Amino acid sequence: MTSDTDLEAEIQRLLAEHDRIAEQGITVQRRDQAVVLGGEVESAQRRDEICKQIHAHFPDVQITCDIGITRAQAPSEVEEIS
Numbered sequence: 001m002t003s004d005t006d007l008e009a010e011i012q013r014l015l016a017e018h019d020r021i022a023e024q025g026i027t028v029q030r031r032d033q034a035v036v037l038g039g040e041v042e043s044a045q046r047r048d049e050i051c052k053q054i055h056a057h058f059p060d061v062q063i064t065c066d067i068g069i070t071r072a073q074a075p076s077e078v079e080e081i082s
Helices: 006-019 046-057
Strands: 027-031 035-039 060-069
Touching: 006 027, 006 035, 006 046, 027 046, 046 060
Parallel strands: 035 060
Antiparallel strands: 027 035
């Protein structure tokens, strides 16, 4: 059985080295029996791809994807300051 630190390191390595992910801005934390992925990416498609790849490589680990989406576009409305 791998330790929590080893599992977190394996997931971090996959996030950084996988050709479809190549992401270093995602945090990996162990909470109870689950591993929680956190951070922000530029699109829902990217978040879904990251979660899909992690689930595929670690099928026996409960993964919770808590990755947010960063707004990468200019605002569509004018902000009024009073």
